[in-house]
Amino acid sequence: MAQKPSIPKGTRDFSPQEMAKRNYIFDTIKQVYQLFGFSQIETPAMENLSTLMGKYGEEGDKLLFKILNSGDFLKKTNRDELAQVESSKISTKISEKGLRYDLTVPFARYVVQHRNDIQFPFKRYQIQSVWRADRPQKGRYREFFQCDADVIGSNSLMNEVELLQIIDRVFTALNIKVTIKINNRKILAGIADSIGHPERLIDITVAMDKIDKIGPEAVYTEMRAKGISDDAINMLEPFMNLQGNSTNQKLNCLREFVGDSAIGNQGMLEVEEILERLKTFKLNNEVELDLTLARGLSYYTGAIIEVVANDVKMGSICGGGRYDDLTGIFGLKDVSGVGISFGADRIYDVLNELDIFPKSSIKGTQVFIPNFGKEEEKEALKILEELRNNGIAAELFPSNAKMKKQMTYANHNNIPFVIMAGSTEIESGLLTLKNMETGEQASKSLNEIIEMIA
RNA sequence: GUGGUUGUAGCUCAGUUGGUUAGAGCACUGGAUUGUGGUUCCAGGGGUCGGGGGUUCAAAUCCCCUCAUCCACCCCA
Numbered sequence: 001m002a003q004k005p006s007i008p009k010g011t012r013d014f015s016p017q018e019m020a021k022r023n024y025i026f027d028t029i030k031q032v033y034q035l036f037g038f039s040q041i042e043t044p045a046m047e048n049l050s051t052l053m054g055k056y057g058e059e060g061d062k063l064l065f066k067i068l069n070s071g072d073f074l075k076k077t078n079r080d081e082l083a084q085v086e087s088s089k090i091s092t093k094i095s096e097k098g099l100r101y102d103l104t105v106p107f108a109r110y111v112v113q114h115r116n117d118i119q120f121p122f123k124r125y126q127i128q129s130v131w132r133a134d135r136p137q138k139g140r141y142r143e144f145f146q147c148d149a150d151v152i153g154s155n156s157l158m159n160e161v162e163l164l165q166i167i168d169r170v171f172t173a174l175n176i177k178v179t180i181k182i183n184n185r186k187i188l189a190g191i192a193d194s195i196g197h198p199e200r201l202i203d204i205t206v207a208m209d210k211i212d213k214i215g216p217e218a219v220y221t222e223m224r225a226k227g228i229s230d231d232a233i234n235m236l237e238p239f240m241n242l243q244g245n246s247t248n249q250k251l252n253c254l255r256e257f258v259g260d261s262a263i264g265n266q267g268m269l270e271v272e273e274i275l276e277r278l279k280t281f282k283l284n285n286e287v288e289l290d291l292t293l294a295r296g297l298s299y300y301t302g303a304i305i306e307v308v309a310n311d312v313k314m315g316s317i318c319g320g321g322r323y324d325d326l327t328g329i330f331g332l333k334d335v336s337g338v339g340i341s342f343g344a345d346r347i348y349d350v351l352n353e354l355d356i357f358p359k360s361s362i363k364g365t366q367v368f369i370p371n372f373g374k375e376e377e378k379e380a381l382k383i384l385e386e387l388r389n390n391g392i393a394a395e396l397f398p399s400n401a402k403m404k405k406q407m408t409y410a411n412h413n414n415i416p417f418v419i420m421a422g423s424t425e426i427e428s429g430l431l432t433l434k435n436m437e438t439g440e441q442a443s444k445s446l447n448e449i450i451e452m453i454a
Numbered sequence: 455g456u457g458g459u460u461g462u463a464g465c466u467c468a469g470u471u472g473g474u475u476a477g478a479g480c481a482c483u484g485g486a487u488u489g490u491g492g493u494u495c496c497a498g499g500g501g502u503c504g505g506g507g508g509u510u511c512a513a514a515u516c517c518c519c520u521c522a523u524c525c526a527c528c529c530c531a
Binding site: 436 | 455487488489490491492522523524525526527528529530531
């Protein structure tokens with residue numbers, strides 16, 4: 001048993017059937033991205049650690065997979081440091097690269113590096129795997145695919161609106177009912193401002209975010225533990241009970257509250273404009289202003305977006321937001337970007353749980369031809385060629401195995417039609433077509449068969 | 455990082471208060487059926503019971519350690 005091979009925790013193999021389903025998701029997303037004028041790029045699986053560190057907050061840094069330097073990496077450390085046994089101190093000496101944690105930061109790096117070749121605003125999409133050293137559980141993997149679309153080099157809120165439309169279209173195409181939650185970091189900053197804790201923005205919002213799960217009292221307790229004063233907590237109370245109110249009610253409450261905070265006001269105006277512009281379009285899913293939506297990634301500065309499936313219990317299946325200064329860290333100032341990311345693996349799990357993968361998404365070989373031997377094979381190859389020329393996916397068994405074995409192969413691979421081309425068929429000129437679902441057989445010419453299946 | 459769950463055949467799992475040679479279904483191989491799969495019947499191959507240690511005349515079963523796994527929290531896609 002100890003000899004059994006395995007793969008690292010949180011990673012997965014994908015069987016042919018699973019790949020067909022996954023490709024259906026990727027293709028759907030790709031199609032919508034292209035429809036909105038985004039073009040594709042790819043970046044390496046690994047980045048320099050200096051590119052990745054410090055971009056995702058304290059939690060994020062811990063979850064980075066680091067790659068050990070090649071060669072005798074311990075040479076560069078000195079004995080005193082090693083003796084301290086503090087991995088955080090020596091890790092920078094023995095590891096200079098890491099696996100990418102998301103696609104947004106590598107993209108920001110890409111933009112800075114290729115700024116001379118890019119015509120702004122730059123609309124790119126990217127579908128690649130990312131790695132996080134999290135503990136796996138339901139809907140959470142250590143290696144998973146993100147499908148990102150970002151617009152960089154444009155402040156216009158039209159980008160936010162378009163991204164929301166993309167989200168709506170993708171989930172409509174996939175037949176998943178979702179709630180699109182939006183908020184704005186500037187509103188959260190305004191709230192933190194107004195209660196006199198501008199520096200505790202993240203702590204406050206992360207705690208508020210949990211109100212649905214743990215209730216108001218527990219939220220207050222957590223805030224007190226983080227050093228938020230009772231006065232400030234009291235001021236926050238009206239927000240705790242907004243859940244479920246209409247967007248207008250939320251905005252009204254907010255207007256009173258952050259009216260004298262410049263940044264809060266700005267955020268409110270942005271949200272209002274986005275919602276106003278969205279009215280032009282008929283969306284199939286609800287867009288909800290969720291003032292407790294925070295998102296931990298530290299680079300967001302404006303709009304933030306999160307999508308949850310209505311009918312399945314699962315973490316967010318899509319998220320995103322605006323980041324004003326991500327490229328600034330790499331030396332390109334004043335370039336604002338906004339993007340979204342679909343979690344393909346969670347979407348897969350949702351589709352599976354709801355059992356709504358369309359049958360057409362898992363279509364494989366249409367026609368199977370058993371191999372009857374050297375002589376018959378020649379004829380079969382001609383038929384095969386003709387079928388393929390007509391766009392019909394077809395295959396011939398590579399060797400003259402037993403009929404039972406060959407039929408089992410066709411059955412196992414869900415191939416709907418089998419064409420028998422043995423000596424009797426070759427003599428008569430008519431082929432035997434077997435429908436594997438009904439078991440019926442009929443003599444037909446190749447042309448008739450092609451017409452029927454194509 | 456914190457808390458819990460479960461480890462028995464390729465897969466899903468039975469296995470009584472510790473007691474002969476550890477079982478079933480599915481899958482696989484062969485046959486009934488040498489040109490017909492999915493249904494049926496017959497036969498067969500497959501296991502250091504996660505690993506190590508302990509208690510006992512005797513351990514899959516009890517105890518300790520360890521590894522793995524899944525789930526929840528945290529965080530997120």
